[in-house]
C-alpha cells in the first residue's frame with residue numbers, strides 16, 4: 215500500500231496508461247480523482263475503482279482549458295480535502311506527417327494539450343501541495359521528446375517541452391516539499407497504439423523489435439513506476455526522468 219491515506223489525481227484517466235495509473239493509485243491505498251476529456255470513460259474507471267473497494271470521483275476537464283483545470287483541482291479538494299499525488303498524463307498525438315506537411319492547427323493542438331496542458335495542471339496543483347507542505351507530481355513524457363520521432367514533429371516537440379518543464383518545476387519547488395518527476399514510456403499496449411497497429415500491417419512486430427526486451431509494455435508497468443515516484447519511497451527523487459521502456463534506449467544487437 216504505497217499510497218495509503220493519500221489523494222491522487224490522474225488526467226487522461228479514462229484510457230490506457232491513465233486508467234492503469236488511477237487503478238494502481240487506488241490499489242495502493244489512495245482515493246482518486248479520475249479526470250478525462252470524456253466523462254463517460256472517466257466514470258468507467260471510477261466505477262472500476264469502487265467495484266474493487268476503493269474511493270474515486272470522475273471529473274470532466276480538458277487540460278488545455280485553464281478554467282476547467284482549475285475546476286478539476288477544486289472538485290478534487292471538495293471531494294477529498296487534499297491532493298498528494300498527481301499524474302499529468304493526457305496528451306494529443308497530432309498524427310503522422312513530415313514536418314513540412316504539418317498543418318498549423320495540428321501543431322497548435324499538440325502544444326495546447328500535450329505541453330500547455332501539463333503546465334496548466336501544475337499551475338493549479340502546486341499551490342495546493344505547497345499549502346499542505348508536500349506533494350508529488352509525475353508528468354508523462356515520451357522518448358520522442360528525447361530522441362525525436364520521424365513524422366511526429368508536433369508531439370515530439372511538445373514532449374521535449376514536458377521534460378524541460380518538469381525539471382524547471384522541480385527546481386522551483388524542491389525546497390518546499392513538492393517533488394516533480396517525469397516518466398518516459400516505451401511502446402505501451404494502450405488503445406492509442408493498438409489503433410495505430412490495426413491500421414499499419416506489421417507495425418506491432420516492428421515496434422516490439424525496437425525494445426531490448428523484444429516486447430511492448432503493459433499500462434500497469436508504467437503505472438507502477440508512477441506510483442513509486444509519487445510515494446514516500448522516493449522522497450529524495452525530484453527533477454528526474456524514469457524510462458519505462460523495456461530497454462528501448464540500449465542497443466539490442468549483440469555481436
Ligand SMILES: NC(=O)c1ccc[n+]([C@@H]2O[C@H](COP(=O)([O-])OP(=O)(O)OC[C@H]3O[C@@H](n4cnc5c(N)ncnc54)[C@H](O)[C@@H]3O)[C@@H](O)[C@H]2O)c1
Nearest residue numbers: 226228229230231251276277303304305356401402404406
Ligand atoms: N502508449 C504508448 O506507447 C505511449 C508511449 C509514450 C508516451 N505515451 C504517453 O502516455 C500518455 C497516455 O497515452 P495512452 O497511450 O494511454 O493514450 P490513450 O489515448 O489510451 O489515453 C489518453 C487519454 O487522454 C484523454 N485526453 C486526451 N486529450 C485530453 C484533454 N485535452 N483533456 C483531458 N483528457 C484528454 C483521452 O480521452 C484518453 O482517455 C500520453 O501522454 C502519451 O503521450 C504513450
